[in-house]
Amino acid sequence: MRLVRFQAQGRPACGVIEGSEVIELEGDGLVPSARKKTRHVLSALRLLPPCVPTKVVAVGLNYRDHARELGMAVPEEPIIFLKPPTTVIGPGEQIRYPAMSRQVDYEAELGVVIGRTARDCSPDAAAEHIRGYTCANDVTARDLQRKDGQWTRAKSFDTFCPIGPWIETDLDPSDLLVESYLNGVRRQSSRTSQFLFNVPHLVSFISRIMTLHPGDLIITGTPSGIGPMQAGDEIEVRIEGIGSLKNNVIADCGSRIAE
Ligand code: MG
Numbered sequence: 255m256r257l258v259r260f261q262a263q264g265r266p267a268c269g270v271i272e273g274s275e276v277i278e279l280e281g282d283g284l285v286p287s288a289r290k291k292t293r294h295v296l297s298a299l300r301l302l303p304p305c306v307p308t309k310v311v312a313v314g315l316n317y318r319d320h321a322r323e324l325g326m327a328v329p330e331e332p333i334i335f336l337k338p339p340t341t342v343i344g345p346g347e348q349i350r351y352p353a354m355s356r357q358v359d360y361e362a363e364l365g366v367v368i369g370r371t372a373r374d375c376s377p378d379a380a381a382e383h384i385r386g387y388t389c390a391n392d393v394t395a396r397d398l399q400r401k402d403g404q405w406t407r408a409k410s411f412d413t414f415c416p417i418g419p420w421i422e423t424d425l426d427p428s429d430l431l432v433e434s435y436l437n438g439v440r441r442q443s444s445r446t447s448q449f450l451f452n453v454p455h456l457v458s459f460i461s462r463i464m465t466l467h468p469g470d471l472i473i474t475g476t477p478s479g480i481g482p483m484q485a486g487d488e489i490e491v492r493i494e495g496i497g498s499l500k501n502n503v504i505a506d507c508g509s510r511i512a513e
Contacts, residue, residue: 257283257421259302284468303344304421307471310337316475341415350413350506355395361476362434362491365390372466380457386423389491389499390473391416416501427453431494444477
């Protein structure tokens with residue numbers, strides 16, 4: 255099942271995709287809910303981010319090859335950090351290139367959407383708390399990440415977490431192809447089977463630190479091949495079994511990125 259959120263007559267709504275149509279659902283879709291009679295044409299809808307997280311928990315260095323390209327040691331436990339909910343944008347929305355940075359990178363990542371509150375759950379129980387999976391881009395001001403020595407500023411600019419286009423609920427996340435395309439040219443390509451820490455391990459680990467609420471999002475780390483974007487670029491994240499998330503980059507007001 256593919257769950258989408260969209261704008262319907264000035265209000266956010268949720269639905270399930272059936273062919274070229276979307277059937278509206280009661281509620282937010284995070285728990286199974288009744289179908290309404292209202293149908294929409296998918297291609298005519300303005301899609302919203304498929305969930306509204308209270309927090310985005312991101313995992314650093316979860317692919318062996320990405321740790322290598324950054325010259326960092328492979329971690330013994332997951333390295334996690336937070337992106338504020340204000341980073342989240344939906345498919346087709348614009349990533350704003352901040353004036354403060356001279357290098358803004360894309361990072362294609364599998365997103366895990368929580369459906370049921372998870373607190374102190376075991377890896378075996380993790381699946382019961384997952385609603386589904388989506389494409390995510392952990393946009394990063396790489397120069398500020400290096401300069402600050404910690405990652406909050408670099409990862410937290412508004413628009414730095416595009417997600418979507420929908421939540422795929424029926425998917426085994428253990429071996430999916432994860433790719434990014436910059437202006438149509440493939441830049442990243444790996445499989446989630448290369449994870450250092452798999453999805454059940456990540457959900458369990460994070461839930462032993464903080465309560466995960468319905469709608470919260472875990473982004474699971476990026477493979478090698480990260481690189482910079484410029485204003486005017488189109489960045490696409492493609493994940494097998496989910497789909498394609500496209501966003502364009504625009505210069506923030508006052509930017510001097512062309513230096
Ligand atoms: Mg990342």
